[in-house]
Amino acid sequence: MSEVDISIRSYSTDPTPKPHTVYHVQIRLPLRSYTVSKRFSDFLKLASDMEDTIGESIPFKLPRRQLFGNSVTNTELIEERRGVLEKFLRDLQKSSDQRWRLSDPWRDFIGLSATGRASQGSSLLSSSSTNASLVMPSGKNISDPVVWLDTLHEVKTLLHEARKYLSDRDMLSGTGSVNKNGVLESHSAAAEAKKCLVQSGTKVVMLDRGLKELATSVGQGELRRRGDMLNLVKKEREGLESLASTISRNTDALNSTASESPDRAALFAGNKGVLGSVASSAKRVLGPLTETSETRQLDNRGLLNLQMQKMQNQEDSLLEFSKILARQKQLGIDINDELELQNEMLRMLEDDVENSDGKLRRADRQLKKIK
Known part of the structure; x- marks a missing residue:
């Protein structure tokens, strides 16, 4: 129901069964446009049906029903109603509360199956x-x-x-x-x-x-x-x-890497407590690979932390x-x-x-x- 534009551009008089005003509601969708004709009582019925469906009073204003006089010949009243009814429909469509425009009475009113x-x-x-x-x-x-x-x-x-x-x-x-x-x-x-x-x-x-x-x-x-x-x-x-x-x-x-880091830190801390200064001063035994300036001064623990940091940077790069x-x-x-x-x-x-x-x-x- 997004990108729906609703307007009431015109109205006419229907002589049957007795003279009454019909408002022509123009509905524009992304791929089509069409018009539905509704009389004033249809708008009142729409509001009543939506209130019964949602279970709350409708927060949008409708014009009052005229109890006396002939509204068909009163062009000023008809034009005023047209503006209020158009605003009523647009407020319904643009409301942040989607329950109103997703209700069955609303979809039936504007002709969407x-x-x-x-x-x-x-x-x-x-x-x-x-x-x-x-x-x-x-x-x-x-x-x-x-x-x-x-x-x-x-x-x-x-x-x-x-x-x-x-x-x-x-x-x-x-x-x-x-x-x-x-x-x-x-x-x-x-x-x-x-x-x-x-x-x-x-x-x-x-x-x-x-x-x-x-x-x-x-x-x-x-x-x-x-x-x-x-x-x-x-x-x-x-x-x-x-x-x-x-x-x-x-x-x-x-998350698993982050959760394992404290455990690994505790493990190394435990080793340090057991081995004392021997564990802290232990150095790595290098194989045939060439030592780099970045790792030359690191022990096993420092190398592990460096590797974890490199992996974290790679993960961040992949996410970016x-x-x-x-x-x-x-x-x-x-x-x-x-x-x-x-x-x-x-x-x-x-x-x-x-x-x-x-x-x-x-x-x-x-x-x-x-x-």
Whole structure:
């Protein structure tokens, strides 16, 4: 439901069953635009249904119902209502409380089918397996071409959020910062990323099944184009899952190294207590390798600490390199998304050109008949 623009640009009078005002709500999505017509009582019913669904009073203002007089002929009242109703819808859409715009009454009001939504809060990830096993509820295929595109856009949004959480997880790893619930922020970011990946995986399964049912409603060229788009999304999701598991393994390795360091220090301290000055003054016996200035003055303990520091620096370098690769990949994905949007616009332009060409041909034939 992101990137939805809602406005009420016009209204009209419907004479049946009795004269009443109808407001034309224009809804613009990333890949399509459409208009739904609603009367004032529909807005009141929307607010009542959402309050029943959420269980709270709606925090957005609606105009009052006029008890006396004919509101159909009062253009000032209609125009005032139009502005307040438009603000009411926009406040709902842009609210930080997502419960309102994710409710069934809201989606039904603006004409978005609930078929395209994944079941929220269901446990879809098997913790005993390395790979996520997705359990798909029955009857959740997407057979509507428009809803299919909207669901694909939702998947891309979830993957974008997962990538952002993984980036936060990468930056917060090793800082030890804790949120208000007492959980490491890096762990919280990783959990949110996994949640987005699971939800996107559910929607991908729905899209994959729905693609087979779209063969009867769209052409073969459009079907192949949507299949290519879905394959790109699948590859992106697989890459994010791989990145998430890689970051997790690196973090576990760093934590284990940090936890072992005090034990090793205690071990060397114990040896020093037992062996006394002999252990502290013991020097390494060099083999055929050439001594370096960095290690020449170090004993066994100093060499071990130096090796651990080198390994830590290598791990830090790998993490930085991983961040750079993630940013480069994000740039590539953003470019790909922009190309897909441009291709969609070009396809729409091509359809318009074909329609105009057909009209010109028909007009030319009619002119020839007149001559």
